[in-house]
Structures are given as structure tokens and as C-alpha cells.
Amino acid sequence: MRAFDVVIIGAGAAGLMCAITAAERGRKVLLLDSSNKPGKKILMSGGGRCNFTNMYAEPANFAATNPHFCKSALARYTPWDFIGLVAKHEVPYHEKKLGQLFCDNRSKDILNLLLTECEEAGVEWHVNTSVHAIEKADAGGYALRTDLGDVAAQSLVIATGGLSIPTLGATGFGYEVARQFGHNILPTRAGLVPFTASGPLKELCTELSGTSVDCVAGCNGESFRENLLFTHRGLSGPAILQISSFWHPGDIVEINLLPDRDALEWLQSQQATRPNSELKTLLGEVFTKKMAALLAEHWFTSKPMKQYTPAQLREIADRLAAWRFMPAGTEGYRTAEVTLGGVDTREVSSKTMESLKSPGLYFVGEVLDVSGHLGGFNFQWAWASGHAAAQVV
Ligand code: FDA
DSSP states (O other): OEEEEEEEEOOSHHHHHHHHHHHHTTOOEEEEOSSSSSOHHHHHGGGGTOEEEETTOOGGGEEOSSTTTTHHHHHHSOHHHHHHHHHHTTOOEEEOSTTEEEESSOTHHHHHHHHHHHHHHTOEEESSOOEEEEEEOTTSSEEEEETTEEEEEEEEEEOOOOSSOGGGTOOSHHHHHHHHTTOOEEEEEEESOOEEOOHHHHHHHHHHTTOEEEEEEEETTEEEEEEEEEOSSEEESHHHHHHHTTOOTTOOEEEESOTTSOHHHHHHHHHHHOTTSBHHHHHHHHSOHHHHHHHHHHTOOOOBGGGOOHHHHHHHHHHHHSEEEOOSEEOGGGTOSEEEEEEOGGGBOTTTOBBSSSTTEEEOGGGBSOEEOTTTHHHHHHHHHHHHHHTTO
């Protein structure tokens, strides 16, 4: 049986960072992945340019049942630490907006830098390698039955991510291991995911498919100012992806389509100054002509402004500033960027990521119940949690 100080299951963002940092500390590290390539989500991320961190990452950018859990790791490995690594490898990058850092060229630059670091630190890594069984070893640590044969690990790190995008290698393996060693798994669901629509909402979305509009999207006390995108099946775009993480089936989503103005004041002033202009024409000055025409058709009866009563103007303003609808559902794990829920962080050390139920077992990255907002926060969590565990494994 081959023996290692550390065996890490899952060669995604968190597993790679943990492997590099532990090996740099002189630990003998084995990194295993059942997929045919390491870091598949890194390659797909950020539309092919990997939004690898966010300069303004802080605990408030993460959703978790225990909001304090992420604080320690995030404070000890900051966006600037990862930016330092990116600079060391001379990977060109830029800030797109709101502190979101993207590669100038391609996501592969980030994966290549991580694999180079693995090589230099002496990490042994294998893909197409499954772990069939894990047991606690009598002499301490863990014994694993793998495609490589039996392996002994003093420390075992679970970095297998969440359930989103099974075609990129996602499995529920991390949750199974957690359960095996007595952990509670908080209910999982798709996050950062488009909404699907049915009925008249679906009709509107289909007709407006491809149209993007600045808005504030709100649900359950959270709100995000970003773009909304109408699609053939429903609603997407950053505003919708962000708010989807706070939505539960049956909840109403509220959209302000006029985030820069008071809708009623604007309509009243237009009525006073342009009484003969049609509502559709005025909307066409704020939205695209197509969107204005469709809103006028689906939501309002367009007529000259002077013909609206004060009550009707209020109704129109309400619809534009507080459009409320109930999504039919989400696109689910097939397209979700993250999995909400997961290994209950109340049973894991926030300092070391070590299980409080089974010494020597660690959980890092998305398998834990920590999910970032859209914008580079999820990778920052993967780097920070992988780094935290690597200090002690
Ligand atoms: P990750 O999922 O990256 O890695 C898990 C690894 O475990 C995989 O390599 C998988 O093959 C392996 N594995 C699974 N089961 C196994 C088993 N049984 N045995 C062995 N190995 C197993 N975030 C962000 O900050 N910026 C961005 O731009 C994007 N963009 C983005 C785009 C898309 C399309 C998606 C789906 C997601 C994003 N994200 C993102 C989210 C981000 O990719 C995600 O949060 C991190 O990759 C999570 O890192 P982990 O290492 O925890 O899991």
C-alpha cells in the first residue's frame, strides 16, 4: 500500500490550491480526480476567461447557513494573494467591473499556472481515477481503495465540489463521504441559475429573447443591480443569476426596470410636458423599441399620455418599478454555476476545514455550505478554503 501525508479527492480549484500549498510545506501529496481532466470548471468559467477572483471579496458576498464560517479562511488568503500568483506567472488580466478580475486571454492560463505550481511543488496527480471505498485506518488516518490500488492517507481532503453541471464531472461523492463519517448535509439546490417561465411570462420572454436591460432584481430581502436577459425559456443575465440563489419555489421575484428614476414622477412629468406622445413612444426612449412595443402590448394599452387618469399612471409606474412574477422554476444543475447547501459548516472547523466528527478528514470548496455571489467570489472561496486546510494537513 502506498502511503501519503495527504490525499486530496477532486482536482478542481479548491483541490489544486490545497495540493500546491500542502506540497510546498513539504507534505507528500496525492491528488485524484475521477474526470478525464483537472479543473474543468476553471476552463469553462467566466465565459472562457475565468473570473478568478474579486478584489472586493468579503464575507458579505457569501450565502451560507452559518455566515461566520467563511471569515477566517477569507481573511488569511485574500484576493491579493491569488493576484500575486497570477502576476508571478505573468498571466495578463483586467477588471471587467465591480472588482471582477478576468484573464485577458483564456481560462486555461489559470489552470496552467496551477498545474505548473503542482509540478514545481511535487504533487502527484492522477485523472480518470475513482475512489471506491474509504475507511478509517487502525493506525490513524484513512485507507482508500482506488483505481491506483490501495492508498494510505494521514489526512484526507474532500474537494469534490457540488452538483452543478454533471457533464463537467460533478458528483455527489463528497456528500456521501461526509455522511459516511457522521456529517449532516444541508439540503442542496441549484444557485446562480436562470429562471424558467410558463404561461404569459414565457410568451413575453420568448418574444423578447436576446433583449438585455439594466434593472434591480429583488427576492427575500436581497437585491442586485445588474442586467437581466430575456431568453426563449425564461430569464437570465447577471441580475437573475444573483437573485436565483435567494429564491425558493413559490417565491415572488420583483424587478425594477427603471432603477435610475422615480417611475411615477417620470410618467407624470411626461404627461405634463408631452401630453400627445404615446406611452409606447416614451418607453421606446428608455428601452429598446421592440421591448417598448411588447410591454405596451402585454402590460398596458398604449395611448397618448393625456388620456391616462392619475390612477392608471400609478398602475403603469408600479408595473415598471415593481414588476412582480413567480418563476416556474430554474434550469437546475444542468446550467447552475453553484450548488447551494452542502456539508453543514457547524460540524467543520472554520480555521482548518477539519471535520469535527472525524479527525484527519477535511472539506474544502463548494462541497461545503458556502456559496458566493456571482463575480469571482466562488473561486476566491475555493482558493481560500483549500489554502486554509493546507496549513495543517
Ligand atoms: P470543482 O467543481 O471545481 O472541482 C471538483 C472536482 O472534483 C472536479 O474536478 C470533479 O471532476 C472532481 N470530482 C467530483 N466527483 C469526484 C469523485 N467521485 N472522485 C474524484 N473526483 C471527483 N466561479 C467564479 O468565481 N468565477 C467564475 O467565472 C465562475 N464561472 C463558472 C462557470 C460555470 C459554467 C460554472 C459551472 C461555475 C462557475 N463558477 C465560477 C463557480 C466555480 O467554478 C466553482 O464554485 C468552483 O469551481 C468550485 O471549486 P471546487 O474545487 O470546490 O469544485
